[in-house]
Amino acid sequence: MSKLADFPYYRILVLGLAKSGTAAARALLQHGKQVRINDKSAKPEDRLIKELEDLGAEVFYGDHPLEALNNMEIVVKNPGISYDHPIVREAISKNIPVITEVELAYYLTESPIIGITGSNGKTTTTTLITKMIESSGIPVKVAGNIGIVATDVALSIDEDTTMVLELSSFQLQGTEKFRPNIAVLLNIYEAHLDYHKTFENYTAAKCNIFKNQTEEDYVVFNADDPIIMNEISHAKGRLVPFSVKNMTEDGAYISSGKIYFRGEEIIHVDDVVLVGNHNLENILAAVAAAKLRGAENEAIRNVLATFSGVKHRLQYVETIEGRKFYNDSKATNILATQKALASFTQPVILLAGGLDRGNEFTDLIPYLKNVKGMVLFGQTKGKLQQIAEQVHIPYILAENVEQAAEQAFHMSVEGDVILLSPACASWDQYRTFEERGDMFIQAVHRLM
Template identity: 65%
Template sequence: MKKFTNFPYTNILVLGLAKSGTAAAETLLANDKKVIVNDMKATENDETVVNLKKMGADVIVGSHPISILNGIELLVKNPGIPYENPIVVEAVNIGIPVITEIELAYHLTDGPIIGVTGSNGKTTTTTLVTEMLKESKQQVKVAGNIGIVATEAVHSMSEKETLVLELSSFQLQGIEKFKPTTAILLNIFEAHLDYHKTLDNYKRAKFNIFKNQTEADYLVYNADDKSIADEVRKAKSNLVPFTVKSKVKTGAWADSEYIYFADDKVISRQNIVLVGEHNLENILAAIAAAKLNGATNDGIRTVLTTFTGVKHRLQFVGNINGRLFYNDSKATNMLATQKALRAFTQPTILLAGGLDRGNEFTDLLPFLGNVKAMVVFGETSEKLKQLSLEAGIKTILQSEDVAKATEHAYSISEENDVILLSPACASWDQYRTFEERGDMFVQAVHKLK
């Protein structure tokens, strides 16, 4: 396991276990740090708790005693734990730095880091960059919000390997010195306000991705997003734009026929198999970052002519008697569903619904022109039924869950229809994760076959 070379903290509290907390605690213990682990939901008999105690950690479960902060120099917080947590509040009040696990990974990484963030498209872009580099014979490993935890990934990496990280606002809010050598900033839309409280707080967390960058680093940014284009003027790094609206001299752009990097014609758009206008932005961002890190046009073309989408993100599931099924369970907000709907010109049956966060769905109205029917489920069923009526959609069905919704959608479909799961809601009213929800859809499609 790798060792820190310049990490000034000795007495450290890891707040929250899960994957990132466990990996952080194990890393710190392997670096001879004095570690206290605190988790509300874990029990003394949990395998993780037992193993950490064997490694030398002091593990406190079932409560969050404020006294746990006595003598602590640093708090490593699980990204999902809000800053309103009493332990976190007190740590901030008494001047204890609060970081997330990616800060630890940064201190252990020898090679280049590509960091990807944005409100939507992170996983697709992260995957595209990773595959483009692999197809270009580069050594690369992917981690962060996708795949394995960052600190777990870096232990087996050499300085010749590139680490590609998908980064959430939760992770980026807790950094001190972390910086990617190439940052990708895809877009900023209102999201996670239950955590960040205000849009400005959310933006600040996202913009942390470039706050520590220097003149030696690159910032790939969405020139079509005004809030981003304005903010990146503050960056010290080399600005590399991507845009779908105009030609740029130093970044990635597209006309009606081709995609370019600066003046280099990279690929014909008709050869790209990934659907959706929003994915064009993801592709441009990925091309820019990949080219900056040594990817070849041949490697990029191989990926773009074969990659059909990340699981649960406008993923093509199959064709049954001329009906095309797409799994977009990752669409946990209206913006993501808007983008999914814009990807298709065919008649569409939309499966939507989930956790009711109190919002209405009128922002979807302009995007429902091709929707011939809606099948709704979950806590937001009634709101979505009302939306369907306002949109003039004549066929509206209510189902008890995603599996039944899939069956109902197929029963009213016709040849050449798209059957699209794009819920516009979080999954937590019925499912533990959006992945579980998407898997249920995929299984239901396979049963129809």
């Protein structure tokens, strides 16, 4: 039985459909709620709109009239919709709660929940935890920011199935009661300030992951992150640290080249397939969360000895004439690209650029020591060109990532790494970072 009976709202505005809004609307309608939908691109003839209307939804077409809020008790908004949106601003001014569908998913299931957030490493850690639990014979489903709508999963699982949720700051800002049994906080670095406006707001959104926990719950946190260490004192759950620098008796750590959890040896670091020193943090976090959920050591070792990474995150693509191509399209901020560059000792041709969010790129400079050339594209190519000129790295300006792959190949020699790690979101030229990465992969295959 779901907890939606405890959801204290009846008249609900769903703002923005896409995947999450559609799933939320369906779930609410199926549970007898009065649902109004406002989506700027909705048309009366759309099959989806007709389906939702047949289920009882009222739809406001066209623009975003403030009248859509009339008599509504709560707004369920698409995570990508800004808090500057006129309906969202109006709702907040009238003290109408604004949530995302992750909050709704929490009410729809009695299943144990593991939530994972951080500025970087979320998808890798989420995937590792899911595989470790699954390999231990424990029923598990993954959802959230990883691309699978949490509401759909919550409706489809029983209370014995663990739900592993990758959670963005956009999703977490829209939570009120959301409470994971195990919260994982990987790192907090400056990101998405165009959305959150201040670093303090961004940090607060991330820390929502543990704000409703009790002493029955666990919070797995990065003891090497100064921002997290400053915030973790507010957590009520049982603290389980992880560290790549120090032994943490109550958590996960590395000692003498081996990974441990609470003093128990798990695996030798040399037996781990996943590349990149930054991934050791993700691995320690995953080990801690999986062990807390009951995963077996043998299953954890098998996963770490075989898992080489998720698509678009430092994904090895191909070797062509001695050049190794890596797709790190999911590096949508500077920190992610810093970590990617730190993963290689070979000479690197860096492919970077994308949506201009107002960032400067000087923080990349210390990580460009092995970069012998840059191929730049997108709205930020001019800013990145200035960086290349400042540190005297040869560069080429390209129209898009497909052209950049070809130009990087001609710029390289045998033994080089050709790395797509844009340090920017994709939305200036591509709908998603996945589309950008797929275009890169196709361009590499054409080079063969």
